[in-house]
Amino acid sequence: MKLTLRLLPVLAGLIFITGCDKKSASTSATPAAPAPVKLGYLVKQPEEPWFQYEWKGAEAAARKHGFELVKLGVQDGEKVMTALDSLVAGGVQGFVICTPDVRLGPAIVARAKLKGLKLITVDDRFVSADGKFMSEVPYMGMSASKIGEAQGQSLYAEMQQRSWPVAETAVCAVTFEELDTARERTDGSVAALKAAGFPADRIFKAPQKTTDVPGSFDAANILLTQHPEVKRWLVLGMNDTAVLGAIRATEGRGFAAENIIGIGINGTDCIDELRKTKPTGFFGSMLVSAPSEGFKTSEMLYHWVKDGTTPPPDTRTTGILITRANFEQILRQEGIIE
Numbered sequence: 619m620k621l622t623l624r625l626l627p628v629l630a631g632l633i634f635i636t637g638c639d640k641k642s643a644s645t646s647a648t649p650a651a652p653a654p655v656k657l658g659y660l661v662k663q664p665e666e667p668w669f670q671y672e673w674k675g676a677e678a679a680a681r682k683h684g685f686e687l688v689k690l691g692v693q694d695g696e697k698v699m700t701a702l703d704s705l706v707a708g709g710v711q712g713f714v715i716c717t718p719d720v721r722l723g724p725a726i727v728a729r730a731k732l733k734g735l736k737l738i739t740v741d742d743r744f745v746s747a748d749g750k751f752m753s754e755v756p757y758m759g760m761s762a763s764k765i766g767e768a769q770g771q772s773l774y775a776e777m778q779q780r781s782w783p784v785a786e787t788a789v790c791a792v793t794f795e796e797l798d799t800a801r802e803r804t805d806g807s808v809a810a811l812k813a814a815g816f817p818a819d820r821i822f823k824a825p826q827k828t829t830d831v832p833g834s835f836d837a838a839n840i841l842l843t844q845h846p847e848v849k850r851w852l853v854l855g856m857n858d859t860a861v862l863g864a865i866r867a868t869e870g871r872g873f874a875a876e877n878i879i880g881i882g883i884n885g886t887d888c889i890d891e892l893r894k895t896k897p898t899g900f901f902g903s904m905l906v907s908a909p910s911e912g913f914k915t916s917e918m919l920y921h922w923v924k925d926g927t928t929p930p931p932d933t934r935t936t937g938i939l940i941t942r943a944n945f946e947q948i949l950r951q952e953g954i955i956e
Contacts (some may be wrong), residue, residue, distance in 0.1 A: 655685035655923050657916060658705045658713030660698070662742075664691030667886040668857075668908050669716065671954055672740070675912025676714070678953075683920050695722050702729050711923045712736030714915045720745040720798065723752050736922050738929060740915050742799055751798075756929040758915050760883075760906045762799045765937045766806025769881050769904050772939050773807070773852045774814040776879050776901060788848040789821040790841055792834050792855035792864050800829075800856035803883060807854045826860065834863025842871050850877045851899075858882035858903050862891060865899045875899045884908070885940050886954060892945050902941035907952050911935060 659676045661669035673689050680687040688710055692698040698717065705713055712735055717726065723744025730737045741759050744752040751757075777787065791808055794800040804823075812818055822845065824837040834855060842848075851868060855861045861882040868878050878899025882888055885905030891898060918929040940948050949955045 655920060656710045657685055657919055658688045658690060658710045659916065660690045660692045660701055660713055660715040662692060662716050662718035668884050671886050671908035672912035675909035676916040679913045679916035685920050692718060694718050698722060698726060699729060702733060706733045712919050714738045714740050714919055716741040727755060736919060738915050738919050740911055753931055756931055758911060758933040761934040761936060762802035763806035765883055765904050766803035767810040768937060769854055769883060770807035770810030771814065772881050773854060773879055774811055774816060777852060782850050784817060786849040787852065788845060789852045790838055790864055791821060791823045792837055792860040793823050793825050794829055794856055803856045804854060831859055831863040834860045835867045838864035838867035842867060853878060853880035855882065857884045858887035862888065862900060868899055892942050897942065902939055904937035905940045905948065906935055906937045909953055
């Protein structure tokens, strides 16, 4: 009994020391703060206003959610692969991409999986080796056929408004068949014109070799040479650039602005054209909100990385017609102009 009493102070000291050690250990083992979310946004033509406005939307999402955004231009396949290595080295966990070539899809997906990167495509959807869309990759883009139909309907409505004789009018459809999205837009537009009653034999395709103003100009110029009998033209194409090139070609052939109705798609590459004091044959554009696409894709990717929320496989946007009469107000509402 006496021995036990003598040991009590020693045991108490041991208990006190052990308790202090546990407390100290628990304090030193405080979990580290999670790494900040870092995302990439890669576009095929960084110099184009459309992609600059997409980046603007992505930047707004970054400010709202507090993630870091890395913006890169990837004009070809080699630049894409180099960019992915750069993103990984910089601690990026996922990226949004508008690829320079949809056929790069399988290679991009394989590299992303190898590097542990989450991936969302925007604007142009990946295509697999068998030519089918890669539905396993989350995608956001405009409803190509629907916006094309709206373009065709708007062209026909304006032609009716001007009371143009069908016999003196023809359609210049600037096409780029190699890109599915482009083909869906122009096919939708042509289908809408036919459904409205425009004669199919007066709808002419002008295939462009390059998707820029010079490429469209050359394609339209060839068509105008082939049909000197046409007095008035309706002009359509996959985007604003396609239509603007064709408008320049009609001007070079001496067509007055009042004898041309051109309607583009996107609404961001035609701002300077719509601001011209003297109206041209470019009547308007089907506006799709580039800032909105940039914001929404980045936000979906952020929640996927941070919270594990998988984005929908296919998200589509629509467009509205902007003209000289309303473009300033609408673009200001979209945050595209100030």
